[in-house]
Amino acid sequence: MRYLTIGLSLLCMALTANAAKADRRVAFVVGNGAYRNVAQLPNPPVDAKAMAATLRNVGFDVVEGTNLTRDKMTEKLLDFGRKAQGADIAVFYYAGHGIAISGSNYLLPVDADLKSEMDVKLGSAINIDVTLDQTMGDAKVKLVFLDACRDNPFAAKIKSNSPTRSVSVQAGLAEMKSGEGTLIAFATGPGQTALDGEAGANSPFTRALIAHIAQPGVEIQQAMTAVRAQVNEETSKGQLPWGHTNLIGAVYLNPSAIPPATTAAIPSGPANAAASSSGEAELEFWRSVKDSNRPEELNAYLSAYPNGQFKSLALARIASIDSGTSNNATRAVAKGVDPAVFTEEGTQVSEDQIGLDKAKRRDVQRRLTGLGFDNKMTGIFDDETRSVIKRWQAARGYPSSGYLTRLQHKALLAEAQPAPATASVGEDGTRLRRAAKPSGNVATGSAPPPSGAPVYRNPPPPDNAGNAAGAAFIGGMMGGVLGGALRR
Numbered sequence: 001m002r003y004l005t006i007g008l009s010l011l012c013m014a015l016t017a018n019a020a021k022a023d024r025r026v027a028f029v030v031g032n033g034a035y036r037n038v039a040q041l042p043n044p045p046v047d048a049k050a051m052a053a054t055l056r057n058v059g060f061d062v063v064e065g066t067n068l069t070r071d072k073m074t075e076k077l078l079d080f081g082r083k084a085q086g087a088d089i090a091v092f093y094y095a096g097h098g099i100a101i102s103g104s105n106y107l108l109p110v111d112a113d114l115k116s117e118m119d120v121k122l123g124s125a126i127n128i129d130v131t132l133d134q135t136m137g138d139a140k141v142k143l144v145f146l147d148a149c150r151d152n153p154f155a156a157k158i159k160s161n162s163p164t165r166s167v168s169v170q171a172g173l174a175e176m177k178s179g180e181g182t183l184i185a186f187a188t189g190p191g192q193t194a195l196d197g198e199a200g201a202n203s204p205f206t207r208a209l210i211a212h213i214a215q216p217g218v219e220i221q222q223a224m225t226a227v228r229a230q231v232n233e234e235t236s237k238g239q240l241p242w243g244h245t246n247l248i249g250a251v252y253l254n255p256s257a258i259p260p261a262t263t264a265a266i267p268s269g270p271a272n273a274a275a276s277s278s279g280e281a282e283l284e285f286w287r288s289v290k291d292s293n294r295p296e297e298l299n300a301y302l303s304a305y306p307n308g309q310f311k312s313l314a315l316a317r318i319a320s321i322d323s324g325t326s327n328n329a330t331r332a333v334a335k336g337v338d339p340a341v342f343t344e345e346g347t348q349v350s351e352d353q354i355g356l357d358k359a360k361r362r363d364v365q366r367r368l369t370g371l372g373f374d375n376k377m378t379g380i381f382d383d384e385t386r387s388v389i390k391r392w393q394a395a396r397g398y399p400s401s402g403y404l405t406r407l408q409h410k411a412l413l414a415e416a417q418p419a420p421a422t423a424s425v426g427e428d429g430t431r432l433r434r435a436a437k438p439s440g441n442v443a444t445g446s447a448p449p450p451s452g453a454p455v456y457r458n459p460p461p462p463d464n465a466g467n468a469a470g471a472a473f474i475g476g477m478m479g480g481v482l483g484g485a486l487r488r
Helices: 002-022 042-056 071-084 117-124 128-136 155-160 203-211 219-236 271-291 295-304 311-321 348-353 358-370 382-397 407-413 464-486
Strands: 026-032 061-066 091-094 097-101 105-108 142-145 184-186 242-245 422-425 431-434 455-456
Touching: 026 071, 042 061, 042 203, 042 271, 091 128, 091 348, 097 117, 097 242, 105 128, 105 142, 117 271, 142 203, 142 242, 184 382, 203 219, 219 242, 271 295, 271 382, 295 311, 358 382, 358 407, 358 431, 382 407, 407 455
Parallel strands: 026 061, 026 091, 091 142, 142 184
Antiparallel strands: 097 105, 184 242, 422 431, 431 455
């Protein structure tokens, strides 16, 4: 019965995952901060990078841009409009300056120079209503997030240049109503201004969006309730996000949680799914900023992941940038290792040049396992080992190809190994070990098991015929399911 319950749970997960992949998801993500004619905003480009990584992690095709001129922004919008035609879910996210003139809202490219109402309406600014209608009109579900409720930097100039007519120039953005199948969310209420947050970090609104909208199994309207609560608390009730919703069904950006009916059978399933999603989002975010020479982008990572697995690398890079050292010296390497290890990408050829025989390959696998990147020590670099090498490379800030270079191999040999644990290795290379006071691993964020608890790579063998029969039944059922999926 236990195997039947687990099998049904896995079947539900497989069907849910296939349904998510069948959805066509498109997103437009832009953050404008480097304005040429008014004060710059340090956070919107950082916000856009974080949001793009979050959406990609749950299957969105993202049209992304930062610090775009009017022409470049139009190009991105045209691309997004083509991709969004007939999409199941289309997301529009913008961070930067936005203004409201006579009840209409406009987004501002970085080259905007608004001297009058005519400049706003006939060229320099982008009308939000027209943009959403033209780019997302055919999408089944439309989600709009506007982190643009800041003071209008051109307000005084526009008013002074319109002496013959009354021009309504509002603070923040004007109220908008959503059409069928649409959710519109503002960083704060109509006519109010939102906080940009600490320079170089995420704004309160975007930080809350990233934290909640892609949580496994959380419906988007539930997520927005959590977003409002977080922003309200973070800003000491100084800012309350506002929105208008006309969705006609439940919308999930990440439907991959185990259904509630099965959570009793596998209690750790949803937690593991959430942890996996969060880990992939963090890795994507880190990859987007790890080579940056701008401390504010690295600080954005630290703001989003204050205890992240790349925290030490981010701090080291910020420190080296602040001290004026060269780009190649921005990450700590062991003594005697060439900093070029961070730029040279491994290939099959570069790995062959190292001359790794089977014993040396087992040594690589042993060292990676000792650092918390568990894999079988077979002396064969199969797909599993390649994946482990990629994770190790990404955690160290090296180009993550899955193949080693001489410099990477040298750096691995130079890494200090944790205290040895009592271990045995089966004939198939499976590592069975009892940890001796493990300390975890800072770079990967792996947590140590309870002291003295056995840690197995694979589960122990079945201890009775009933378990074996149950396993055979589930194996046959899942094989049929997967086979049918492949034939389709």
